[in-house]
Amino acid sequence: MYSDKTLTLNNGIKISQIQLGTWPINNDDVKKVVRQAISVGYRAFDTARDYGNESGVGKGIWNSDVERSDIYLTTKLPTAVKDYEGTKKAIDEALDRFSLEYIDMLLIHSPQPWIEVNRTNDRHFEGNLENWRAMEEAVKAGKVRSIGVSNFLQEDVANIVNNGTIKPAVNQIEVHIGHVPTDLMKYCENLGIQIEAHSPLAHGRLLKDRKINAYAKKYNVSPAQLMLAFDLQLGCIVLPKSDNVSEMKENLDIDFEISGEDMADLIKLKENTQAMSV
Template structure:
């Protein structure tokens, strides 16, 4: 089981491979977390928008592992663009999870989901208010680390230039054929750790012949190659599954992709429109 970690700018250590729980129903989430913990997963990613925080929290509390050995990430709903709603959401997440603290909490999107790529308004003021709520919860010890998700350079700059506490992570869509290298480099240069969701492009990457051929070369599955790709970019990586066999395979990625092959993968042409941010609303804003 892959067990490397990354360290955030505030010194918090984060398991680099996480179980993503998007589209896992609340009544199935607890068992998914328990199975993953049994296999060696120590980082679990959920969100207010997923509707499964209760189940994830139950899994954390009942998996038999000490709480301090597990890392839980959740997300402030994209619609919470004022201090009060963001803070109420933070407290609601704590209550639903049934935990004394959240390891990391991030703003789910710079724009409300129904406005993603449909509005030029980047909600700079609203994001600063949501960030202020996260910062206060962080100072109060409710959250150990704070960050953002789906933020572009201008969104990062808004927080970076106007807030005392700087973003520690930026979670973005990143997979073979859709690798935002400029954004990754920009954030990493600032000491912001990058996270990759949907590392297998919602399954579409598994159909790509370049990926399949290279996976065969390394004696791994296309999914394993895609997960390893994001890990080698230095990103926290969040493959999603409720299937224990897939969880086990996703964690069996202790191999090395050569520099030449990484360069080939970075330049693979886009697989399909899953790489487009405009595709987000199709999934109900739950990325």
């Protein structure tokens, strides 16, 4: 079962292939959600400063019966921060909000501040390198175990790889049936950068899609399980979000394999919506 499967990052650290995404669960509710997720078997969680729920995620981890060393926690820098000193401050503030001694994975949330996404061509190459310099120092100081990027295109990844000391461990991007950025995925994989799939369920948009439901019926699974299995078989780490215990359990219960022929057919399916950043 994929619930027990781990992948090894380029720095030798193992990471769960199925994690719980926490966007956009609010800070008051996420503490309970994290505790419930831990109780049904999740051991890895994804959040971000811009989600506004880091302290709640931290409390959920603290108030569980599982050792901190058995939990894998990912968070992301505020997208508005693109300078060295601001990044150092953001890392320390995140540790304070979590009330934890270290963060397992820290990501640059986006190459551009949200206010500029899809509005300007400025990729903030210098600012992202300032982020990365402070993040590398945080790794050396033991504040962060692994570092990576999110929503990065090839040119953004190349900027970090060509100018940094530590190679990104992951690139967290949108991947799901209907949206498979094959060229970007292959580019990262060739560099040894693991793909994490945010929005693997397309924010629920495709759960009633006729073709997806037909394949789900063929494999005797739910449409959500089919979509998650698709990303898992592409080799992605998946980050399904749910605050419902039954759905959490279902999302962990992926113990079937989509045939190569069906995978090829599903890869061809195109969704008529634009990719999102979360």
